[in-house]
Amino acid sequence: MNLELVIGAFEITLPILFILLLGGWFKHKTWISDGFVSSGNTLVFNISLPCLLYLNVSQNSISTNLNLPLIGFAIVATIVTVVVVWLFYRKQPDSGQRGVLAQCAYRGNMAIIGLALCERALGQDILGKAAIYLAFLTILYNLIAVVLLTTFNRKILFTIAKNPLIISIVLGLISSSSEIHPPQVVITSMAYLGKLTLPLALLCLGASLQWQSFKQNHRDAIAITFLKLILIPLLTMWAAIPFGFDKTDTTLLFFMVSAPTAVAAYVMANKMTSHGALSAEIVALSTLVSPFTIAIGYYLLKVFGMA
Template sequence: MTLLQSFYFACISVSPVLAILLLGMWLKKANVVNSEFIRGGNQIVFNIALPCLLFINVATNPLQKNLDTTLVIYAAIATLLSVLFLVVIARFTAPKSQRGVFVQCSFRGNMAIIGLALAVSYLGEEIIPVVATYLAFITILYNVLSIMVLTTFNRSMLVTILKNPLILGIVAGLIVSLLGISLPKFVTQPLNYLSQLTLPLALLCIGASLDWHSAKSNTRVTAIASVLKLAIIPTVVVSGGWYLGLGKEALIVLFLMSGAPTAAAAFVMSKQLTDHGDLASEIITFSTLLSPLTITIGLMILGEV
């Protein structure tokens, strides 16, 4: 594959996701959708549609076939090391009160929506079970680390993690898969219908939530966090995976998961646990708007590997 072909393939993989994000922005600007629609849509995605998608893809596919143990272990170690690195960097780049938010927003990517959407667009729908098993483990780690960097860990926070709908969907899917339970069609068909809502509705809501003008109150911290999230961390993580001999598909999954823009959940947790939800919102906006460029460049480079 030539460099030009790699660039073209990367562009056509990113463009469907970008198109839905831009459509969401236009619908909000044209007053076709409002804040109530966005709030309701997000609740449907995170409480119903996305848990169904993760459950059905984990439950109906053999775990042994789709679990890339090396990839998951490496991703977990890389995430832990990234957080330690960010804790050090935060001491020099963010005010003390903002450091927890800075760290969380710099490592917590929108894997389950944008990362998954890009993986499907670039690698095809057959990659969903592989990504779902990846998410099964890394999502739990993300939640634990997010709470640890934002506040003191306690029992109530553990309960919050365990009640997360995404984690419940993943764990239920793992149980069904490990026990070898065959789900009847009258169960799988409605779950498949709900699963198909996930990506288009989530991307529309993300697009409608974005506001370029909001990403200006904490410009320096926002810019540094976004560059770390979109460029520096994924470059280091993927380079390490390449050095260890991970296959091309695994490297692409690793890049799309680690290089996805900051997750919307980072705002929710920052708002609940700190006084700097505005900073999280700005980093989410800036990183999401910048991510099509960085992801296109990354996929183009990986196309040459």
């Protein structure tokens, strides 16, 4: 075993776990309150992350960052994942619970952990391509979640269209293609706000994870965590081999696919079903375990020359 590769893989993922654990510890010490977490998540979702995404899309060429084969592959892989998990739990009489399990299996925390991993492994230059990837998959994730958890209607479409992440990426695409940019003072201010994203989001995520009721649904939580962190990334990367993606693309794809279940899965499940606790447990368990599974997966990508 190449010890240097192992250490390098953990150097990518362990800082993420460290900040997450700090968030939980700060919450335990009451240095972070529920109000802080709520406000912090709102600030990240509505302001700092959109600023980060806008800048990385607008300051990079669309032709360089738009990888339709990779995005198309990711879309198909996501749909296949949802169908397989849904069919696997077809005997589950509660369609709401079946929908929650399927959502937790495909919906990764790409916007926070996925982007953080991509930046650490590939540098800031990858963020433009990652933002375009994120735009397409964010829209798909929301549409599938609506189909799984509730009745599809026009109001949901309007809600998705108002998503700040999607809006910021669309504006970034317009700026990139038209060469129309805000004044430099605005860009600099947005850059400052964008730098808040990763540390603040990770602290809030760590502080918001829920462990108390894990015993209630531990079998389903463990099963979906296994699917999300091990089986799905393994099968996805295996299926990607014939397409001949380069090392940068396979690394980006791996980090996005292997990211733990997103907190948004808990938010939607809690609002639309009676199984919010189940989704919270999956988010918590997958987030705790993911730095280790991602490090091992990244090491294997290196060994097999795919990263």
